[in-house]
Amino acid sequence: MKTVHPLPDAASVVPVRQPLISVDKLTVDMPLGRSGSSVRIVDGVDFTIGVGERVALVGESGSGKSLTARALMRLDRLAKLSGRVDFDGTDLLKLSDRDMGKLRGSSIAMVFQDPMSFLDPLMTIGDQVAETLRIRGIGKAEARKRALAVLDELGVDRAAERLDAYPHEFSGGMRQRVVLAMALVGEPRLLIADEPTTALDVRVQDQVLDLLDDVSTRRGLAVLFITHDLGVVAGFAERVMVMYSGRIVEDGEVASVFAKPSHPYTQGLIKAVPRIDQDLNTLYAIPGAPPPPLARPSGCPFHPRCDQRFDRCGVDLPALQPVGMSRVACHLLDGKGA
Amino acid sequence: MLMSIDSISKSYNAFPNPPAKVLHDVTLNVDTGEAIGLVGESGSGKSTIAKCMLALIKPEEGAITYDGIDVIHARGEDLRRFRREVQMVFQDPYGSLNPRMTVEELIGEGLLIHKLEPTAAARRARVAEMMEMVGLNPNDMDRYTRSFSGGQRQRIAIARALVIRPRILVCDEPVAALDVSVQAQVINLLQDMQKKLNLAIVFVAHDLAVVRHLCEKIVVLHKGKVVEQGTREQIFDNPQMPYTQSLLAAVPVPDPVVGRARRAARRLETAN
């Protein structure tokens, strides 16, 4: 059979990547007080992140973004996890606590929204950045040398002098660089960044994004970037996954999702963001509010707010299915798959 | 002019260091029915100005005048009228509402304090009317705020401020804690109230796209000084000061083509 190779145009070139992490039917249950019962927060999530790929995870507050990310690193002791998380051929959910501990920081690292709560105010910057390496048995001098190299790479000026400084001597943006250095010093292959720029003002946010962009390109580092700022997604990520009420409802290339969102929730989100570069008219607002996990509606969890719902929506839960190059969980798209 | 802020300066005590001056000679005016945005990076003094406008703190220098009242020295009936006509809404819809009060008590509190409706029945009617106006269901009047979402709580906070018919509403980051879809509901509500009630709104926010949407007049602050002020068109289409330009250039645009192109262009600039 003869295959046709059309000339690639910029929009249709999709790099095929080696998968780095594959998540399959991941669920996260959290205990409800001391009653012994629990509530399902993450409700069957599947996705893959390729080597060096930059993926954004967006969705409203409480949709389960952080708990999904934390589950990949098994950070919540109380969380009951099920499903599979394959990283480089091993199922992370089956690793012993000890092996998982070794993997944190060396293969997968995470940065959080608030750098100050993550830094120890009584420890010097140099010691904190080197700590990951020290835990792995690397000698003091070598660890310090590598810490310095990372701080340098991240644009902390006079890094050598500042190794002995304390966190309070740094501005917000600089602290976020230090936290990033702590994450990167172990040379992870996947960085999970949970709202790393939300607490920063626009100009500092922009610097941190440029930095992440450079580092991930230079190191071939995959990034899972959690945010609710669609502007940040547009400028940084290659792919975007949209989460609603504990499930992924749309997953696709950033350019195509923004140009033509398929899921009614994604459509609403994109329309609801005021833009600095467009005419002013009344903002579109999705009516209602996201459901709490304990009162998730039947059928499609978005149906009480959806202006395109029809009879099936209140009854059947739509599965995440391929639609063209994307995946979408909506009954409107049934049968329109590839 | 409804309120004028004339060359105010404000310092905070920073013991054992000498007091730190955080506002330098700030001047701005608020006209009836206009929405004015205060923007600037974190620490530039936006909240400090908002607090001065509400007479929650006093500047050491300068004057604030509201409709003939000298706000800094106001007492008695003048102060009461000021407190009634200038209201506020804060960022945190969780911390600012007393969890032991029902929605009716929360929204009706101002009517009671300012003795605006003599009977409980009349207060209840005003609360119901206000709830409807901000998109809440009056049947929820007897509930506590615990069970409301962030967006609903912010509506309660707005209803609480508006029920006594203020002429100025000062909002400090009122949508910062809200989700995108809910944020749009609250911005639309504020815009709607501004038109319906001829309300002046002073809107403090980091998010310049939101400010552009709501405010006809913009004041740009940097390190406690007003570096530029003007109409929406002047500031967003033709900013004069490099600081304003840098703030605008950093706003992320939710469009992959535009966003990438802007960042690439900026990098070229910094590389050269």
Ligand SMILES: Nc1ncnc2c1ncn2[C@@H]1O[C@H](COP(=O)(O)OP(=O)(O)OP(=O)(O)O)[C@@H](O)[C@H]1O
């Ligand atoms: N330790 C916990 N125990 C019980 N429930 C929790 C716990 N942590 C989070 N939750 C609940 O799980 C849901 C999802 O939380 P998660 O932090 O993953 O949301 P998110 O999408 O990251 O939201 P945000 O944008 O606000 O960070 C929320 O309803 C939250 O209240």
Ligand SMILES: Nc1ncnc2c1ncn2[C@@H]1O[C@H](COP(=O)(O)OP(=O)(O)OP(=O)(O)O)[C@@H](O)[C@H]1O
């Ligand atoms: N109660 C206080 N005591 C001492 N210093 C204060 C106090 N409140 C604010 N400051 C300082 O005054 C300056 C201006 O603060 P302000 O809160 O007005 O800034 P802002 O523009 O509202 O910032 P943000 O965007 O972070 O809310 C900052 O340097 C801040 O640290």
Ligand code: SF4
């Ligand atoms: S499945 Fe139905 S309710 Fe859900 S998003 Fe699609 S159309 Fe709307």
Ligand SMILES: [Mg+2]
């Ligand atoms: Mg989160």
Ligand SMILES: [Mg+2]
């Ligand atoms: Mg403030």
